[in-house]
Amino acid sequence: MNFEQPKPDSKKYSDLISEIQKGIIKIPKFQRDFVWSIDKTAKLLDSILKGYPIGTFILWQTDERINDIKNVGNLNIPPTPDGNKVQYVLDGQQRITSLFAAYLGAEIQKIGEKKTTDYNNIYVNLDVDIEENDEQVIAPEPIGDHFLSLSDVLNFMDRMTDIQNRFSKEHFKQIHAYSRAFDTYDFSTVLLRKEDIESAIEVFTRINTGGQTLTLFEIISAKTYDEKQQFDMQSKWGSLIKELKKIKYESISSAVVLSILSLVLSRTKECKRKTILSLNKQEIIDTWSKVISALKDSIDYFRTTYRIPVSHLLPYDSLLVPFAYFFYYKQDRPEAGQRKYLEEFFWRMSLSFRYSSSAESRLAQDIKRIDKILAGVRPEYSDIKIFLDSPQSLIDTNFSAGNSYCKAVICLLAYQEPKDFRDNSKVILDNSWLKVANSRNYHHFFPKAYLKGKTTLESNSLMNITLVSEHLNKRKIGAKAPSVYIGDFEVQNSEINTALNSHFIDIKGHGIESNDYKQFLTARAEKIFTHLKSRIELTHTEPANEEIEELILSGESESVEFKSTLRYDLRQKAVNKALEYVIAKTISAFLNSTGGNLFIGIDDNQNVLGLNDDISTLKKRDIDGFELQLVEVIKKYIGKEFSSHIKINFPEYDGQNICRISVSQSSRPVFVSFKDKENFFIRSGCSSQPLSREEQSIYEKEHWS
Structure with missing residues (x-):
């Protein structure tokens, strides 16, 4: 470290307090919170009174x-x-805070405590002989007349007259001696x-070594703190986490942002600890906002x-790093x-235990892959083994909520936006319920209690896991056989197979009616295996339907619009023919x-x-x-005479069929008939706007003349 050889020095009590009050001695934020009890503070002062080191x-x-x-309880530190140079306390924070609190009578509410501790309530018992080892400085107020507050002793010169009036000459001399003991004590x-x-x-x-170990984030936060530029990394990160909590992504680690910073700022594009520590303070401050935006x-x-x-479903927090680098x-x-x-990158990393170890070095390798993607080139993955050999490998995987491979498969289930068996409503997933395997959201389709004693197959197979609501899991299903509880739900939900499909399950052929667990595992594993393989097996040619992808990815515009459905109301869970009018x-x-493209089966997002x-x-x-x-x-609503301007096809996109309606400009005005009234619409921005008769007349002259 090449420090100048440190020389032992000492400070008096009053000097310590004065330098704290002047802002010379400071406690860095990376120190742990003040946790000493008032009794422990009293023992420290008792040791000083007795002259102990x-x-x-x-x-x-x-x-x-x-x-x-910035403050010790109710006392501000300027x-x-x-x-001026500042002196930060590296060792002795609990002791020096105790001395400050006792000297000035601070009132401190410690973390986790409801009441405030008043450090004026430390006393010196005058009945105890200083030569004895009995404690003279105590926190509980002693019984009797021969005691006074420690604050009086420490501030003896200011309160001498009052003390002289309250105590005998003998006690006055004793108090004066105690005051001098504190005043003359040399703090090493x-x-x-x-x-x-x-x-x-x-x-x-x-x-x-026996106390708090600093995290890398705490170190970088301390290093980059800048009051003039109003940059406080810890505070900014805390604000971001509060923001992310609203969208259920609050569990991501602060290590993620350090890795992103290092990968974009370091010349070597690495995120090792040594590299992060060497990052330039001003560059971090200047880059922070852009990095957070990318995250x-x-x-x-x-x-x-x-x-x-x-966020708890992410196989790794580290997956956010290469994607943030991309953005x-x-x-x-x-x-x-x-x-x-x-997409291929995401699934290959998720199904290969990629960041289970040596994450820093592997992120550096994978950033090279992201650089290729940025250049429009498909990366190579010959060095990465995917643990997806066959459907049986999925069946043989024992479910664990913390296992990255299991999380990857659960991500696929979540992608389907699983529906409730009762009414096809969307299953709501929550971070607080997804931390452990016995979470309310995780349901064994063949309940473990039902399978007990009925099969030698593993009841906790990953292929037996579905995502359901807590109420459904605990109260409606319990230990019932699938044929029983699915039969019950089928009575109240005639479209239950739609719900089952969203879990990669079919009511027929999956062993539900016969309660055949082996058939269920096999059939479901084959479905999930096929979907996973499709996400990691790309050819080197450009993806199919590139024109459609470009249109969809560009978002809604004057020439592109998305509709979730033709006639099915997702909120009412029923046909709503008013939606058909919206399509027309x-x-x-x-x-x-000027024409455009309407996509049905794509939502606004x-x-x-x-x-x-x-x-x-x-x-x-069909x-x-x-x-x-x-x-x-x-x-x-429009009439068949305009059919030559309308082309309908059904491309496959992201593994599902959607409807594309390609519309060319008509050579004459087109009206929509609704409730015995003809309405005239044009595109304006991202929406279809009606025109009044007067506006229509002007538009026709400009558009078709």
Whole structure:
């Protein structure tokens, strides 16, 4: 560390207090909170009174300003005056805080305690002989007349007249002697004069082997604290976590942001501890906002594109790092090819135990892959083994809520937006319920209690896990056989197979009716295996339907609109024919403008919902039936004479069929008939707007003349 050889020094009690009050001696924020009890403080003062050694205070003298404690209870500690060096307490924080609190009578409410401790309530018992080992300085108020507050002793000169009036000459002399004992006590100090914080932190770490170990985040927070620039990393991170709690992503580690900072700032694109410690303070401050924005973008991408609703489902927090790196440089939604490559990256990392060990070095390797994706090139993964050999490998995996592989599969289940067996409503997932395997959200489809004694197969197989609501899991299912409880739900939910499908389960062929656990595991594992393989097996050619992907990823505009359904009301869980009119209205607006594309089965957030909800409402329950219904809607509201301007097809996107309606500009005005009234719509921005008769007349002249 190359410190100047420290020389032992000493300070008087009054000097310590004075330097704290002047802002010269400071307690760095990375020190643990003040936890000593008032009794322990009293024992410290008793040792000083008796002349016992109490250990050395180690102070770090520097021009640097790091985050420090601003008050001790009700007593404020001022900032260090400009031009002065500051002395940060590296060892002795509990002792020096006790001395300060006792001297000035601080009132402190410690963390975890409801009441405030008043440090005026420390007393000196005059009946105890100082030559004896009995404690003279005590916290409980003694019984009798021969005691006074420690504050009176420490401030003897200021209160001498009052003390003289209250006590006998003998006691007055005794109190005066005690006062001098405190005044003349030499507090041992060592002053370290090395300027850099890394050296000071190293000293702190070595001398606090039995105490608190500083995290890397605490070290960097201390290093980058800047009062003039109003930069406090710990405070900013705390504010971000509060913000993320609203979207259920509050459990991510602060190590994530340090890794992102290091990967974008370091010349070597590494995030090892040594590299992070060497980062430039000002560069960190200047880059912070952009890094946090990229982190938010990656979280938003996980929530909307991969539909991971809560942070506890992430196989690794570290997965956010490469994605944030991507958004740091991309600063926009991924293009079609990039989107596929990112998806492959996500699933390969998740299914390979990639960040279970040596995460720092592996992140550095994977950033090179992200650089390729940024350049539009598919990375190679020959060095990474995917643990997905066969459906049997999924069956053989024992479920654990903390296992990254299990979490990856659960992410796939969450992507399906699993529906409640009772009414097809969306299952709500929560961080607080997903930490442990016996969570309220995790349900064994074949209940463990039901399987007990009935099979030699593992009841806790990953393929037996579904995501359900807490009420459903504990109160409605219990230990019932699947044939029984699914039969009960089928009575109240005629569309229960839609709900089961959202869990990769079919009411037929999955062993439900016969309670065949082996058949269930096999059938479900094959489904999930197929879906997982499709996410990691890409060809080197550009993804299919690139034009469609570009249109969807670009979002809604004057020429693109998304509709979740044709006629199925997702809120009412029933057919709502008013939605069909909305579809016709949008088509007519495109006809009356410059054309456009209407996608059905995509919501406003570009999430793929597919067409199953609509199809389940039709007599002919397939794509052909959907197209027939759509054609009828167009005929009813617009008329068949415009069919040459309307093309309907059903591309597959993200593993699901959606409907694309391509509309070209009409050569004449198009009206939508509704309730015996003809309405005229045009596209304006991202929506379809009606025009009055007068506005329509002006528009027709400008548009078709």
